[in-house]
Amino acid sequence: VPESVRAGIDVGGTKIHAMAFAGDGAVIFDKRIVTPKDYGAIVQAVAVLADETGAARIGIGAPGSSSPVNGLWRNANIVVCNGQPFHQDLAQTIGIPIKTENDANCFALSEAFDGAGQGHDVVAFFTIGTGLGGGLVVGGRLIGGAHGEAAEFGHTGLPWPDAEDLPLIPCFCGKNGCTEMYVSGTGLSKDYALRNGVTLTGLEIIRRARAGEDVAIAALTRLQLRFARVCGNLVNMIDPDIIVMGGGLAQLPELVEELSPIAMRYSFSGTAEPKIARAKHGDSSGARGASLLWQQRS
Numbered sequence: 543v544p545e546s547v548r549a550g551i552d553v554g555g556t557k558i559h560a561m562a563f564a565g566d567g568a569v570i571f572d573k574r575i576v577t578p579k580d581y582g583a584i585v586q587a588v589a590v591l592a593d594e595t596g597a598a599r600i601g602i603g604a605p606g607s608s609s610p611v612n613g614l615w616r617n618a619n620i621v622v623c624n625g626q627p628f629h630q631d632l633a634q635t636i637g638i639p640i641k642t643e644n645d646a647n648c649f650a651l652s653e654a655f656d657g658a659g660q661g662h663d664v665v666a667f668f669t670i671g672t673g674l675g676g677g678l679v680v681g682g683r684l685i686g687g688a689h690g691e692a693a694e695f696g697h698t699g700l701p702w703p704d705a706e707d708l709p710l711i712p713c714f715c716g717k718n719g720c721t722e723m724y725v726s727g728t729g730l731s732k733d734y735a736l737r738n739g740v741t742l743t744g745l746e747i748i749r750r751a752r753a754g755e756d757v758a759i760a761a762l763t764r765l766q767l768r769f770a771r772v773c774g775n776l777v778n779m780i781d782p783d784i785i786v787m788g789g790g791l792a793q794l795p796e797l798v799e800e801l802s803p804i805a806m807r808y809s810f811s812g813t814a815e816p817k818i819a820r821a822k823h824g825d826s827s828g829a830r831g832a833s834l835l836w837q838q839r840s
């Protein structure tokens with residue numbers, strides 16, 4: 543197997559996806575399997591896929607991250623992995639050098655490398671689906687942060703809260719008013735339930751908004767304004783060259799094409815209009831980004 547083969551595996555809640563690329567970038571392996579329920583079976587399944595790619599080393603993306611304090615996996619929605627020495631177990635079972643990384647960081651790396659962020663120096667990435675994930679790539683390098691917590695945009699406070707945002711919604715992380723509680727499918731669902739007394743999925747609320755339901759349209763408008771504030775706030779912190787949007791809700795023009803002029807109003811000058819684009823690689827971004835973990839610029 544040539545050294546130039548790069549391979550990545552994306553461990554998701556429903557699917558595990560492995561890809562391998564030749565030196566020229568051509569896809570030479572692409573396989574998805576159903577994620578097993580049990581922790582040990584997940585580790586085994588990843589090891590089998592890693593072997594099948596034929597790579598000499600591999601990158602692995604998954605929800606959550608390894609604690610720099612005790613090495614145990616944390617914050618994953620694949621809850622069987624939480625509290626487990628996931629990285630060490632994978633390394634031992636796979637038997638070739640591995641790197642593990644948060645999945646949203648892998649998406650960001652993939653988009654910065656040859657996706658919507660290609661050619662830009664500072665790429666901020668959001669994945670907006672059930673939750674709100676983030677990633678930050680500067681000069682081709684993933685910014686993990688001193689404690690592995692950089693670009694956790696979903697757990698920053700919702701910027702400039704107004705009467706419509708109060709009282710602040712408690713987050714599962716223990717704080718009140720995290721952005722994810724407002725800007726996500728879950729956030730849209732909570733917002734709608736608060737005003738209409740009915741709990742619907744984010745997708746159902748979007749469907750109703752498209753069908754002309756006033757309460758749903760208002761909820762979608764609040765989602766847009768809140769996300770515009772998040773992007774304006776991000777401009778005031780790092781002023782990224784481009785903001786790339788992935789995840790299910792990134793299909794909404796309200797959160798991509800229509801967002802820049804609204805976000806601009808929240809920049810300090812009021813005139814900094816961020817470039818916002820939709821992710822290019824869709825659901826293969828995780829495996830693509832994981833395959834780049836060994837070859838980031840350092």
Ligand SMILES: [Zn+2]
Pocket residue numbers: 696697713714715716717720722
């Ligand atoms: Zn939180």
